[in-house]
Amino acid sequence: MADKITHISGHAVPIEGDEIDTDRIMPARFLKEITFDKMGEYLFYDARFDSDGNPLEFPLNEDRFKDASIMVVHNNFGCGSSREHAPQAIKRYGFNAIIGESFAEIFLGNCRSLGVPAVMMLRPEINALMEELDSNPSLDVSLDLEAMTVSYSDKVVPIALSDQNRSAFLEGTWNSLAMLQANDEAINTTASNLGYFSNFE
Amino acid sequence: MAEHTLYNNVWNLHKVAQLATGADQLLIGLHLVHEVTSPQAFAALKEQGKSIKFPNRTYATMDHIIPTDVIARPYQDPQAELMGATLEKNANEFGIQFFGRQSGKQGIVHVLGPELGLTQPGMTIACGDSHTSTHGAFGALAFGIGTTEVHHVMQTQTLSLIPLKVRRVEVNGSLETGVYAKDVILKIIEKLGVKGGIGFVYEYAGSVFESMSMEERMTVCNMSIEGGARIGYINPDDTTFEYVSGREFAPKGQAFDKALSYWKSIQSRPDAEYDDIVTFDASDIEPMVTWGINPGQGVGISEQLPDPAQFSGADRRTLEEAFDYMSLQPGQSMAGVPIDVAFIGSCTNSRISDLREVAHVLDGRRVSESVKTLVVPGSQQVKSQAEAEGLDKIFTAAGAEWREPGCSMCLAMNPDKLIGNQVCASSSNRNFMGRQGSATGRTLLMSPAMVAAAAVKGHVTDVRQLLEGY
Numbered sequence: 001m002a003d004k005i006t007h008i009s010g011h012a013v014p015i016e017g018d019e020i021d022t023d024r025i026m027p028a029r030f031l032k033e034i035t036f037d038k039m040g041e042y043l044f045y046d047a048r049f050d051s052d053g054n055p056l057e058f059p060l061n062e063d064r065f066k067d068a069s070i071m072v073v074h075n076n077f078g079c080g081s082s083r084e085h086a087p088q089a090i091k092r093y094g095f096n097a098i099i100g101e102s103f104a105e106i107f108l109g110n111c112r113s114l115g116v117p118a119v120m121m122l123r124p125e126i127n128a129l130m131e132e133l134d135s136n137p138s139l140d141v142s143l144d145l146e147a148m149t150v151s152y153s154d155k156v157v158p159i160a161l162s163d164q165n166r167s168a169f170l171e172g173t174w175n176s177l178a179m180l181q182a183n184d185e186a187i188n189t190t191a192s193n194l195g196y197f198s199n200f201e
Numbered sequence: 202m203a204e205h206t207l208y209n210n211v212w213n214l215h216k217v218a219q220l221a222t223g224a225d226q227l228l229i230g231l232h233l234v235h236e237v238t239s240p241q242a243f244a245a246l247k248e249q250g251k252s253i254k255f256p257n258r259t260y261a262t263m264d265h266i267i268p269t270d271v272i273a274r275p276y277q278d279p280q281a282e283l284m285g286a287t288l289e290k291n292a293n294e295f296g297i298q299f300f301g302r303q304s305g306k307q308g309i310v311h312v313l314g315p316e317l318g319l320t321q322p323g324m325t326i327a328c329g330d331s332h333t334s335t336h337g338a339f340g341a342l343a344f345g346i347g348t349t350e351v352h353h354v355m356q357t358q359t360l361s362l363i364p365l366k367v368r369r370v371e372v373n374g375s376l377e378t379g380v381y382a383k384d385v386i387l388k389i390i391e392k393l394g395v396k397g398g399i400g401f402v403y404e405y406a407g408s409v410f411e412s413m414s415m416e417e418r419m420t421v422c423n424m425s426i427e428g429g430a431r432i433g434y435i436n437p438d439d440t441t442f443e444y445v446s447g448r449e450f451a452p453k454g455q456a457f458d459k460a461l462s463y464w465k466s467i468q469s470r471p472d473a474e475y476d477d478i479v480t481f482d483a484s485d486i487e488p489m490v491t492w493g494i495n496p497g498q499g500v501g502i503s504e505q506l507p508d509p510a511q512f513s514g515a516d517r518r519t520l521e522e523a524f525d526y527m528s529l530q531p532g533q534s535m536a537g538v539p540i541d542v543a544f545i546g547s548c549t550n551s552r553i554s555d556l557r558e559v560a561h562v563l564d565g566r567r568v569s570e571s572v573k574t575l576v577v578p579g580s581q582q583v584k585s586q587a588e589a590e591g592l593d594k595i596f597t598a599a600g601a602e603w604r605e606p607g608c609s610m611c612l613a614m615n616p617d618k619l620i621g622n623q624v625c626a627s628s629s630n631r632n633f634m635g636r637q638g639s640a641t642g643r644t645l646l647m648s649p650a651m652v653a654a655a656a657v658k659g660h661v662t663d664v665r666q667l668l669e670g671y
Contacts, residue, residue: 017522018518018519019396019494019495023612023631023633023634027640028613028614029614029638032237032266033280034241034244034283034284046634046635074515075515076396079429081330082238084241084347084349087347104396104429105399106344109350113347113350114349165222165363168222173220173222176224176360179222179226180357180361181357183226186226187254190217191228191358194214194215194230195460196463197230197255197258
């Protein structure tokens with residue numbers, strides 16, 4: 001059983017913008033490795049560096065956000081490709097949770113599989129949190145999956161997450177392999193009831 | 202919630218159990234594997250001393266990283282060689298069929314599955330690639346998954362999934378000449394938005410889809426994910442059954458009859474209920490071109506680009522970001538925008554019918570001298586067929602390059618890349634910033650015929666003018 005994930009706290013970095021796709025999070029040329037080991041180095045690479053490797057203006061390059069472990073984003077974050085390299089990079093860079101207005105579905109599932117809660121908050125609340133972070137980057141942000149809230153300063157803001165994913169984090173079954181394996185007999189029965197598993201012979 | 206749709210029917214037949222989290226455990230009937238999203242999953246199996254539960258429901262090919270020009274082994278890019286060799290070795294060790302170049306059947310995984318008859322109605326199909334939605338054209342529930350999930354499918358043949366809602370997307374009427382399946386899906390995404398499909402399966406219905414060929418249906422379902430819908434499907438009909446019949450992995454003889462009765466049994470019932478229904482009129486659809494940095498930022502060829510000043514807040518900022526990146530102006534038309542590269546290929550549009558449309562436009566014409574034009578067939582079988590029809594001669598006579606099969610410049614994990622801020626007219630599926638291999642490269646998505654027309658003129662143009670012989 002994996003670790004139960006109930007509370008996550010830390011500093012946070014705002015990454016503004018809707019429709020930030022997985023190509024931007026992880027450009028395709030970095031998918032050419034057969035392990036995920038180095039993915040953290042490539043996170044948002046083309047947004048962080050120019051073609052000569054010089055740093056560009058981007059929140060992850062700012063000293064004031066360098067110890068952030070929570071990412072705050074806008075709408076449809078992680079849209080596009082199914083590449084798990086994107087959430088792998090986010091996790092390996094040092095992020096334990098993402099707070100956003102909405103997430104693309106495959107990306108959200110990949111985050112769940114890696115034990116990185118991606119939780120939803122209403123846009124005005126996201127914007128308020130981003131503004132607060134801009135003026136106070138060392139703000140302590142605390143995510144509570146039991147109470148389904150994010151707290152910072154004197155604010156307590158409600159968040160949303162599907163019941164199934166919430167349960168997976170709280171129970172430590174976010175990597176579903178053990179649960180899936182436990183039903184081996186039922187898997188075989190379901191397969192034998194489907195003609196195409198035996199090519200309808 | 203939706204009831205009695207194909208989605209409900211197929212989901213229920215594949216549901217193994219409800220898990221403790223409340224998610225459903227779903228059996229996966231066909232697992233397609235490629236080189237980029239599988240090595241870590243194979244490594245996890247090895248580490249735990251596990252095997253693949255249903256190796257005969259698992260098939261592999263190489264498409265993303267494979268070069269389309271110099272194909273001698275070892276590949277010039279050592280990372281590509283390692284990735285290819287790793288997949289071959291894994292397929293061999295785990296006893297799954299691998300379609301490499303030696304097989305004569307290698308191709309983009311979403312071209313190969315259908316053409317070999319692996320893809321059939323009523324299946325659940327998973328692959329570590331978001332464009333797996335393509336296979337929904339057959340009335341299958343097909344979707345992209347991450348690498349951890351690839352591992353889960355290998356080891357258990359199942360996934361933990363949260364049930365979805367169903368939106369019926371109807372397009373009625375008939376398409377004008379010069380308006381293609383690509384234009385239909387670009388219009389749908391433009392109208393419903395790139396996140397409109399989150400939480401939904403799209404069921405495409407209506408006379409436009411009914412009269413489409415299987416290859417056209419694949420183009421539509423392929424881009425469901427660009428509208429946020431992880432799954433898109435079309436109910437199987439005689440067009441579907443005729444396409445599958447006789448293919449290498451399709452059931453034969455009596456088995457085919459049994460299959461047919463299964464395929465008909467999973468169709469959406471006439472009394473099916475949907476969570477949402479939207480309708481379009483085919484006569485409102487003209488050739489489409491994307492101008493921005495997501496596939497929803499598209500316009501008809503006769504339309505003008507939007508003006509950010511008429512929007513507010515986040516919408517305005519998103520538009521401004523797109524105009525800034527693309528160096529285009531509000532209010533302008535896409536017709537006349539110069540291009541540097543024309544790319545015909547990808548899992549969206551690299552099948553034989555796509556290449557025939559391109560040849561129809563290029564026959565007797567030359568591509569502009571300022572435009573580098575690549576034609577990349579979706580598979581070795583598509584390539585052979587095109588050559589048997591003499592299409593390759595038309596392409597090369599027009600000044601285009603005729604390549605070996607692969608994903609090529611759709612995502613540029615291989616030597617086919619944009620340089621600097623080149624503008625590419627592309628028959629692929631994503632116009633994201635940096636998508637085609639240059640951090641400042643610019644992509645204009647359109648139908649293959651529109652790409653061919655742009656290549657000839659050197660700028661974006663209405664293909665109908667070339668078809669009508671102006």
